[in-house]
Amino acid sequence: MFPPAARVTRGTPGFRAGLEALGLKLFTDAGCRADTLSVVLLPEGVADAAFRKEVAGRGAVLAGGLGPIAGKAFRLGHMGNISAAEVVAVLGAIEGSLAALGVSITPGAAVAAAAPHF
Known part of the structure; x- marks a missing residue:
């Protein structure tokens, strides 16, 4: 069980590991x-x-970049009582979308990288 303050950001390390595993x-x-x-x-x-x-x-749902990075980046919020299942679902959506748009990825890499953080 995560301490109360840590529960708010417990998805952060898993999300970031998964994103980086996709080469982002x-x-x-x-x-x-x-x-x-x-x-x-x-x-x-x-x-x-x-x-x-x-x-x-x-x-x-992802938000777009703002200001000088508009159109070049996206924003991913990961605050709140986020479960491992939600991290997996969002990373899977990102991974599948990149593949559908022609980006070369390793299937399952994002989830595999996120898993140790839960």
Whole structure:
């Protein structure tokens, strides 16, 4: 069982490990990252709107980048009482969407990387 304060951000390490296993880069430097949100750069050639629409069709909602990274990144909130099943579902939606849009990924890599964090 996670302590009460840690429950709010317990999905963070799993999400980030899964995203990085897909070859995605986090926009923010490690020392400046919030525990509640990840800003993730889209792979070269992946259109933001098409990617987020594909992810939404798989049951997850991502926000677009803002300001100078609009159209080049997405935002993933991971604050709250997030379960391992929710992390797996969102990572699966991201992984499947990248594959559907022609990005070369290793199937199952995101979930495998996230699993040790739960």
